[in-house]
Amino acid sequence: MRKTYLIPLEIIGIALGVIWLLPFYLMLVNSLKSKREIFEDTLKPPGSVTFDNYVQAFKELDFLRTFGNSLLILVISVALIIIFSSMAAYALSRVKSRTSTVIFFLFVAAMLIPFQSVMIPLITIFGKVEMLNRMGIIFMYLGFGASLSIFLYHGALNSIPKSLDEAATIDGANKFQIFxxxxxxxxKPITVTVGILNTIWIWNDYLLPSLVINQKGMETIPLKMFFFFGEYTKQWHLALAGLTLAIIPVIIAYFFAQKSIIKGVSEGAVK
Structure with missing residues (x-):
């Protein structure tokens, strides 16, 4: 028999779940409607399901090329974040000194700096050295993603005993081989967590690509999505279909790795 005091908590949990799922419902349902049906009633299911919106959105987004641009930037950025953040966290966790402590807290403090406060100086500097588009945005993602990643890796590394390093050193391994x-x-659990968190952020980011990418044919999916919102018209039926196509890869990746994400966050933030 369930305890009575748990019933209000269950009701609140269900209500919060419905609220969280509502945007996904609106996106999916309205992506299957015509433009007229969307303006008539956004909550109502479509009268007749059609996938014409997806076909048209796929063509107008030049989805394969745009998907390739997003995937290239994503893979390189996440790989660099994982490699450099894990190495930096390893060095900070193994070298115990006042300097390493200060550096670590500087990385933690950097998480509190909003992007909007540094975007104009950042773009001005990169504009002078002409490092825009893909190389520039990958370098920026590495900088902005390093703080949280180092914080998570550092917490996980504190739970790994230094005796492993010492034993490997006795066996003749150098620092790089040990790491x-x-x-x-x-x-691995924290690496999956870092990878997924940065994947969701980079894949859905619009502001930074809109400031950095300035060549036609190199747009990412969020940047290309702006194509459906003109000065005099907004093609919501196509935009929602394109948005559904864009989030499918991230949702699939998250469901495959959700156990590792939860485990990694607990290891990185608690231990």
Whole structure:
């Protein structure tokens, strides 16, 4: 028999779940409607299901090229964030000194700096050295994603005993071999967490690509989505269909890795 005091909590949980799922319902349902049906009633299911919106959105977004641009930037950015953040966190966790402590807290403090406060100086600097488009945005993602990633890796590394390093050193391994072949494989849960969190952020980011990418044919999916919103018209039926296509890869990746994400967050933030 369930305890009575749990019933209000269950009701609140169900209500919050419905509220969280409502945007997904609106996106999916309205992506299957015509433009006229959307303006008539956004909550009502479509009268007749049609996938014409998806076909048209796929063509107008030049989806394969745009998807390739987003995927290229995403894969390189996330790979660099994982490699450099894990190495930096390893160095900060193993070298205990006042300097390493200050550096670590600077990375933590950097998480509190909003992007809007640095975007104009950042774009001005990169504009002078002409490092825009893909290389520039990958470098920026590495900088902005490093703080949280180092914080998570640092917490996980504190739970790995230094005796492993000492034993490997006695066996003749150097620092790089110790990290790459012994420590890094033990960080798999937190690596998955860092990868997924940065994947969701980078894949859905609109502001930074809109400031950095200035060549036609190199747009990411969020940037290309703006194509459906003109000065005099807004093609919501196509925009919602394109948005559904865009989030499918991230949702699939999250569901495959959700157990590792939860485990990694708990290891990185608690231990």
């Amino acid at each position: 790459w072949y012994i420590i890094f494989p033990m960080l």
